[in-house]
Amino acid sequence: MRQTERRRRPRGAVRDGLVAAGLELARTGGPDAVVLREATRMVGVVPNAAYRHFADRDELLAAVCAASMDELATRMAAGVARVPGRPGDPDAALGRLSAIGTAYLAFAREEPGLFATAFALPQQHAYSVRDAATGPDRADPDPTGAGGTGADGTGPDRTPLGQLRTALDELADAGLLDRSRRDGIEYPVWATVHGLAVLAGSGPLRDVPETARHHLDELTLGFIQNGLTGTEPALPG
Amino acid sequence: MRQTERRRRPRGAVRDGLVAAGLELARTGGPDAVVLREATRMVGVVPNAAYRHFADRDELLAAVCAASMDELATRMAAGVARVPGRPGDPDAALGRLSAIGTAYLAFAREEPGLFATAFALPQQHAYSVRDAATGPDRADPDPTGAGGTGADGTGPDRTPLGQLRTALDELADAGLLDRSRRDGIEYPVWATVHGLAVLAGSGPLRDVPETARHHLDELTLGFIQNGLTGTEPALPG
DNA sequence: TGTACATCAGTGAACGCGCGTTCACTGATGTAC
DNA sequence: TGTACATCAGTGAACGCGCGTTCACTGATGTAC
Numbered sequence: 001m002r003q004t005e006r007r008r009r010p011r012g013a014v015r016d017g018l019v020a021a022g023l024e025l026a027r028t029g030g031p032d033a034v035v036l037r038e039a040t041r042m043v044g045v046v047p048n049a050a051y052r053h054f055a056d057r058d059e060l061l062a063a064v065c066a067a068s069m070d071e072l073a074t075r076m077a078a079g080v081a082r083v084p085g086r087p088g089d090p091d092a093a094l095g096r097l098s099a100i101g102t103a104y105l106a107f108a109r110e111e112p113g114l115f116a117t118a119f120a121l122p123q124q125h126a127y128s129v130r131d132a133a134t135g136p137d138r139a140d141p142d143p144t145g146a147g148g149t150g151a152d153g154t155g156p157d158r159t160p161l162g163q164l165r166t167a168l169d170e171l172a173d174a175g176l177l178d179r180s181r182r183d184g185i186e187y188p189v190w191a192t193v194h195g196l197a198v199l200a201g202s203g204p205l206r207d208v209p210e211t212a213r214h215h216l217d218e219l220t221l222g223f224i225q226n227g228l229t230g231t232e233p234a235l236p237g
Numbered sequence: 238m239r240q241t242e243r244r245r246r247p248r249g250a251v252r253d254g255l256v257a258a259g260l261e262l263a264r265t266g267g268p269d270a271v272v273l274r275e276a277t278r279m280v281g282v283v284p285n286a287a288y289r290h291f292a293d294r295d296e297l298l299a300a301v302c303a304a305s306m307d308e309l310a311t312r313m314a315a316g317v318a319r320v321p322g323r324p325g326d327p328d329a330a331l332g333r334l335s336a337i338g339t340a341y342l343a344f345a346r347e348e349p350g351l352f353a354t355a356f357a358l359p360q361q362h363a364y365s366v367r368d369a370a371t372g373p374d375r376a377d378p379d380p381t382g383a384g385g386t387g388a389d390g391t392g393p394d395r396t397p398l399g400q401l402r403t404a405l406d407e408l409a410d411a412g413l414l415d416r417s418r419r420d421g422i423e424y425p426v427w428a429t430v431h432g433l434a435v436l437a438g439s440g441p442l443r444d445v446p447e448t449a450r451h452h453l454d455e456l457t458l459g460f461i462q463n464g465l466t467g468t469e470p471a472l473p474g
Numbered sequence: 475t476g477t478a479c480a481t482c483a484g485t486g487a488a489c490g491c492g493c494g495t496t497c498a499c500t501g502a503t504g505t506a507c
Numbered sequence: 508t509g510t511a512c513a514t515c516a517g518t519g520a521a522c523g524c525g526c527g528t529t530c531a532c533t534g535a536t537g538t539a540c
Contacts, residue, residue, distance in 0.1 A: 014516080032269075037493065045517075048495075052516055057494060119440050161441075187442075187453050188429060188460035194440075195432025196424070203356050203431075204398075205424075216424050223425035227464030251483080274526065282484075285528075289483055294527065 015053040017043040022064035027113045031120035034061050061122045068118035072107050073158050079103030080163065093174040094225065094233075097167040101193045101221050104160065108197035109213070115201060164190055168228075176229045189224055196220045252290040254280040259301035264350045268357035271298050298359045305355035309344050310395050316340030317400065330411040331462065331470075334404040338430045338458050341397065345434035346450070352438060401427055405465075413466045426461055433457045 021042035025033045036057040040047045054060040079099040085092025108115040156162070164186050171177040177185070199205045200213060208216065222233045258279035262270045273294040274284045291297040316336040322329025345352040394402070401423050408414040414422070436442045437450060445453065459470045 009516095035493075036495090046519075047493095048497090048519090049517055051495080119435075121439070121441070121443070184452070184456050185460070187433070187436075188457040191432030191436055191457055192425060192429040192460075193432065194436055195428030195430065195434075197432075198356075198435055199424075199428055199431055202358070204358070206358070215421070219421050220425040220428055223422070223429075223464055227460055230467065246483095272526075273528090283486075284526095285486090285530090286484055288528080 014043060014045055014049065017045075018050055018053060018060060019063045019067055022060055023067050023114070026064050026068060026117040027111060030113045030116040031061060031065065031122075033113070034064050034117070036060055058122045065117055065120060065122060068114040069159075071111070071114055072104070072118050073160055073163070075107050076100055076103040076160060076163050077158060079106075080167070087170055088174055090174040090176050093167070093170045093176060094229075097171055097228075098221055098225070098233075100164055100167050101224065102217070104193050105197055105217050108201045112201050115197065161186060161190060171228065176231075181228075185228070189228070192220060192224050251280060251282055251286065254282075255287055255290060255297060256300045256304055259297055260304050260351070263301050263305060263354040264348060267350045267353040268298060268302070268359075270350070271301050271354070273297060295359045302354055302357060302359060305351040306396075308348070308351055309341070309355050310397055310400070312344050313337055313340040313397055313400050314395060316343075317404070324407055325411055327411040327413050330404070330407045330413060331466075334408055334465075335458055335462070335470075337401055337404050338461065339454070341430050342434055342437075342454050345438045349438050352434065398423060398427060408465065418465075422465070426465070429457060429461050 018039045021039040022034045024042070025035065025038060034057075036050055037047045039060065040050050050060065054063070076099075079102060080096050083092060083095040083099050085095065087093075157165070168177065168182065168186055168189070172179055172182045196216060200208065200216060205216070218233075225231070225233045255276050258276040259271045261279070262272065262275060271294075273287055276297065277284045277287050287297065291300070313336075316339060317333050320329060320332040320336050322332065324330075393399070405414065405419065405423055405426070409416055409419045433453060437445065437453060442453070462468070462470045
């Protein structure tokens with residue numbers, strides 16, 4: 001590979017490569033590990049070449065954060081899709097809500113670096129999940145929490161919060177969640193799962209052994225279900 | 238101040254000063270802002286002087302983390318102490334539990350840097366809350382989550398988790414929390430409050446306006462109370 | 475009570491490191507006529 | 508279809524920065540006799 005190789009890469013390959021490299025760095029060491037020079041090294045390009053594609057390091061980090069969040073959303077969607085049962089079926093509704101929580105916790109445990117990165121908003125450059133989309137269109141995370149189900153013409157809301165809302169709507173449709181309590185309930189539920197993920201991932205509970213960890217997961221998902229429906233969850237197995 | 242000033246400081250003053258300086262840095266910018274050289278500058282001492290008191294930067298950070306956690310514990314204890322009512326009184330029990338959550342959320346909101354630092358365990362040097370104690374003795378945070386109320390002869394457990402356990406015990410004593418559900422319930426409750434603190438502090442909900450933030454707080458504390466006692470919390474005001 | 479000496483806690487100078495970022499450049503690609 | 512030229516996307520070299528950390532030192536403090 002001499003100077004003939006200068007422009008062999010297809011359009012956008014370097015940019016995509018930098019984001020992919022940043023994602024690998026984030027996977028290993030979290031957002032702080034997303035080092036611009038290291039990413040260019042991995043792509044096989046000179047450091048300042050990155051500035052053809054990003055204004056600065058923070059903009060690269062924003063892209064990596066968005067990609068991490070997209071990865072989480074994808075895993076959650078896959079977990080939900082794996083649960084059989086028609087909409088309106090109470091068991092299916094409970095199963096899908098549980099799948100959402102389980103996928104969230106599994107991602108945090110299996111990919112702690114990416115999980116931390118997904119929620120590490122860069123200082124300067126806001127990012128939307130849309131930026132990370134490889135598929136068609138996505139909606140913004142609605143950070144104001146104003147509410148609604150995201151049916152604003154941009155397609156289903158694939159963000160974690162959007163998927164949670166969908167599951168809670170289904171729970172209400174199935175008659176398991178009182179309608180009067182539906183409004184805004186996604187935030188306490190989200191907080192509970194997120195809190196456990198953080199405490200057990202990088203927080204004071206990070207050293208609990210795996211069996212106890214699983215127990216905490218079930219205890220917490222059970223607490224949520226009880227808080228929503230007033231019923232204890234069925235014991236698995 | 239010439240060379241005569243060389244050893245004017247009382248014993249331990251530099252070490253304490255470094256931790257205090259680190260705490261101020263953490264208050265402003267979180268754990269990453271705890272820069273050894275900057276702390277020595279604030280104390281008015283040459284950079285390598287820090288190595289008389291700490292093995293390396295990480296050990297300084299550990300002390301600052303412990304001090305941050307202690308600050309949180311102190312605020313929680315103060316909030317609980319402000320609630321009147323004898324032990325066993327149901328209203329008082331609910332009030333103290335609520336005070337714990339409120340103090341936790343208030344600390345996260347008012348001191349985001351310290352809150353992040355309290356939960357940013359340094360890589361190498363584990364810390365215990367005992368390290369940060371200015372008063373007599375304290376118990377360790379029991380990171381294994383094995384359980385128990387911490388009555389192991391080391392005095393009352395002032396850690397956040399310990400205080401939460403005390404409040405939940407009182408709730409059970411008052412008959413508001415079913416004894417069969419008491420065991421381990423502190424973890425889902427902790428996770429819920431912690432999750433909201435993180436999401437609203439540095440997470441995707443960090444830009445919600447203050448009134449909505451308060452609404453989220455009440456919604457979440459209400460979710461917890463409902464999950465524990467099966468009763469909706471009384472509306473304030 | 476006074477002296478000798480070990481220890482403690484600071485100074486001064488320097489190090490290597492890797493980072494983000496800027497500058498002037500050059501060759502390859504795509505477009506207009 | 509062929510040529511002229513603007514733009515794009517890379518190179519090469521260098522910068523200043525502040526960091527954590529190490530070394531040899533020195534003066535002040537506390538202790539033993």
